[in-house]
Amino acid sequence: MLITQEREDYLKIIYKLQQSESPVRTNSIARAMGIEPASVTGVIKKLSEIKLLDYRPYKGVTLTPAGEKVALEVIRHHRLIELYLVEALGYSWDEVHDEAEHLEHVVSDRFEDRIAEMLGHPELDPHGEPIPTKDGVIAETSTQALSSLSAGDRAVISRVEDEDGDLLRYLAQLNLRPGASVEVLSVEPYGGSIHVRVDGKSETVGQEAADGVFVDLE
Amino acid sequence: MLITQEREDYLKIIYKLQQSESPVRTNSIARAMGIEPASVTGVIKKLSEIKLLDYRPYKGVTLTPAGEKVALEVIRHHRLIELYLVEALGYSWDEVHDEAEHLEHVVSDRFEDRIAEMLGHPELDPHGEPIPTKDGVIAETSTQALSSLSAGDRAVISRVEDEDGDLLRYLAQLNLRPGASVEVLSVEPYGGSIHVRVDGKSETVGQEAADGVFVDLE
């Protein structure tokens, strides 16, 4: 197999890192994959040989159109599966990530099509992330973090980054879910907590958690 | 990870081969895995090192209790998933095998529990094969092949081996499914076709197909 599960993971991670960093540096990939930078070099060389990445030594990598296609397929699988687990199997939003991480690499097109159909061809996963279409189109996503707001701002939560189950449970407890309206009451300076009103209740959100919550300002 | 997906496949295949051959020979494993015997030797050595197999060089292997446990878990996953695909996602019985082959290695305990519950803790998969319980108990299975019957025999189909989609489509067309009653009308000598009555209709079954259909005599 030319594209292994590991390589799919590399491409997926590079896609995500590319949102904020381009070209994507070896170190970022290593950190995101939880491996050593030296290990990354070999793999990105291989991926650039097979034309899924553009690789400029010492500079970083960029996905080629072919590489982006693979990445978006994996992301589509991941997000569809997350939603399916919630809707059809009763998972909660903090439980779906790890399961989807495994399933995303092995499901067939048929499986993908079936669950997409059963879910009514959804556009968002349980964390509010857009689901790429089958032909690789993905909606824009909000990039304004809750942590970047100021006192007085009103906004609607659009998406929550999903890798950390504990964090998600914490946010769920505060009712900070996609769709929720928040009003920023005050912000502690220099990366402290944020005080918000959600559902009429005042809550304090740690800065780290607020970094993973993205909003649309009103 | 000590137990890779490949190793799970080895154990699963050895479990199945053990039904008719014990100890299981290197060549049988190689044939079933579609690889060379030389490759098998190395892996079964490793599996015996980690106490999942008893290995007697030049003689063959036997599953240890620990190895059998792993094999039965994989088989449980496989069969539950096959049934789930049929019941919940509208797959037909000839489409489920390949999908299950991949999914069986990646689903979590939680996933297994959820689908088992949704399916009402079923005992048989779509091909009539028994589903091992969570603690590794598996029901006896019929070992009498349709191809071994004689004219005049009446029997009920209990299970159909499932690896080959074409074969399953062929059998489905003849209504040879688990639960169906068959009466043997005549048998061509020396491994020829078998003529049976199913659902009141006369059908001719090729010998190779009949080898994979197992029955309970009345």
Add this chain to the structure above:
DNA sequence: CGGCAGAGTTAGTGTACCCTAATTCTGGTA
């Protein structure tokens, strides 16, 4: 604009599987 810290790459290992070719064992037969 030289030098240094940190980023990145190379070199050398190890594990997991796979292959082919060569060798050795086993079991049945002449």
Add this chain to the structure above:
DNA sequence: TACCAGAATTAGGGTACACTAACTCTGCCG
């Protein structure tokens, strides 16, 4: 019982990814 065919193993090689240690490049700063 000696031999041979077929089964199994060893030997040697390849790919895919990991690692650590050593070296090199880049970019920034004084």
